[in-house]
Amino acid sequence: MGYRDPLNKKRSYLSIKLSLVSISILLVVFSLYVYSSCRDMISAIDEQYRGRALSIIATVDAIIDNEADLNDKDQLQRTCDNLIKTKSHVQKVSLYMIGKDGRVIRVASSNHDQIGKEADRHDAIPIKDRRIVWEDKLKGEKGHVAEILAPIYVDGKPRASFGIYMDLKPKDAAIRQYILRTIIYALAGLVFIALLLYAVIWKEVFKPLRQLTEGAREVASGNLNKRVNLGCNGELGDLSQEFDNMAEALQRIEQGNLHLQEALRERWRKVEMKASTDYLTGLENHRIFHDKLEVELSRASRLGKPMSLLFCDLDKFNVFNDINGHLFGDKALLDVARIIKSSVRDYDIVARYGGEEFAVILPHTDSDGAVSVGERIRKNVEAHKFTTGNGVGKLMISVGVATYPRDANKKALLIAAADSAMSESKKRGGNSVVLFKSFGSVNSTKAS
Numbered sequence: 242m243g244y245r246d247p248l249n250k251k252r253s254y255l256s257i258k259l260s261l262v263s264i265s266i267l268l269v270v271f272s273l274y275v276y277s278s279c280r281d282m283i284s285a286i287d288e289q290y291r292g293r294a295l296s297i298i299a300t301v302d303a304i305i306d307n308e309a310d311l312n313d314k315d316q317l318q319r320t321c322d323n324l325i326k327t328k329s330h331v332q333k334v335s336l337y338m339i340g341k342d343g344r345v346i347r348v349a350s351s352n353h354d355q356i357g358k359e360a361d362r363h364d365a366i367p368i369k370d371r372r373i374v375w376e377d378k379l380k381g382e383k384g385h386v387a388e389i390l391a392p393i394y395v396d397g398k399p400r401a402s403f404g405i406y407m408d409l410k411p412k413d414a415a416i417r418q419y420i421l422r423t424i425i426y427a428l429a430g431l432v433f434i435a436l437l438l439y440a441v442i443w444k445e446v447f448k449p450l451r452q453l454t455e456g457a458r459e460v461a462s463g464n465l466n467k468r469v470n471l472g473c474n475g476e477l478g479d480l481s482q483e484f485d486n487m488a489e490a491l492q493r494i495e496q497g498n499l500h501l502q503e504a505l506r507e508r509w510r511k512v513e514m515k516a517s518t519d520y521l522t523g524l525e526n527h528r529i530f531h532d533k534l535e536v537e538l539s540r541a542s543r544l545g546k547p548m549s550l551l552f553c554d555l556d557k558f559n560v561f562n563d564i565n566g567h568l569f570g571d572k573a574l575l576d577v578a579r580i581i582k583s584s585v586r587d588y589d590i591v592a593r594y595g596g597e598e599f600a601v602i603l604p605h606t607d608s609d610g611a612v613s614v615g616e617r618i619r620k621n622v623e624a625h626k627f628t629t630g631n632g633v634g635k636l637m638i639s640v641g642v643a644t645y646p647r648d649a650n651k652k653a654l655l656i657a658a659a660d661s662a663m664s665e666s667k668k669r670g671g672n673s674v675v676l677f678k679s680f681g682s683v684n685s686t687k688a689s
Contacts, residue, residue, distance in 0.1 A: 581599055
């Protein structure tokens, strides 16, 4: 496992925490700014409309300078009508006074139908309390209005109450527009913060996780050379290091498995070789001889071609063994195997049938060709000098020949025919090649 600096790990943790804390602080500050901005703007709009109302009241208060002005009903009515004409945001204005009987009378109004009629005692509150009354009201179809009642002073005393009904729909529209604009800015700011947060999380979490996922997918598909190596610290850095260590371990295991498989294949080849070859001579053994003879007979039958079988047996080999011992006897068998192998074609099949007996399968070979091969084997064995305990010695060999399909058309019959021809050679004194069904004919040869 690679070494990871604990200090770098702490720095990685600190950078993530600082990023998250900074983004959180930015979000809180931004939220407070939006809230404060909305509150201040709403207050500013409220003050703007209050200022407009107070300006109108100050104008009326300046017009009513003395008692005579207060009693000049025509002047008061013109003032009310002019206010309605010049102030688009004013719906209605009225002047209220308290009569001698204590009733509140509307002495002037932009609504001419209400002039001289009794008003609500509420409208006289500014006269009694010497204060301005501001009330927001919802007037059905008229919408949102504000009723402002203010005292009118004459000679320093509140003598009348002036009321203004102000349309607040433009104010509401301005507030809504500002709030909508603020919401849009807020959403844009939140999107920016979200993107900033996503960028941090992507860099520190999502991107490393995706790299780990892709690495795991490649390793699972067999690419054990894949390494993640995120180059970051913290838990994900540790995880990537462990992932690379795991991939390296799997690669070592895979390499070990390949070596093991190769060793097993080599062992299996050796086992198969031992199972199919003779332990002493290295030739095909008895079992493989029978298998390959069936194959060659089937091929010869399918192609309509002849094939021949030779049976070879060393003459008086027991005597050679008794005189020289089994060690030299085994050496002689090995020499005979090499002689036979070198006397035939590469694709001919040579097998040790048992003891000192050998069999040769000759594909695409008729009787004449087989006899020629048998004679070559016989001469080569006769000419060979075998090692003995007393120097060198001589061995002879008897060869029987049988051909498919002339002499037999089945495996067992062909083997029996070749063995019978070899026995006939033995009866004649050995060191000869005998063709089956031609005993005593010109096809039977005898060494001189």
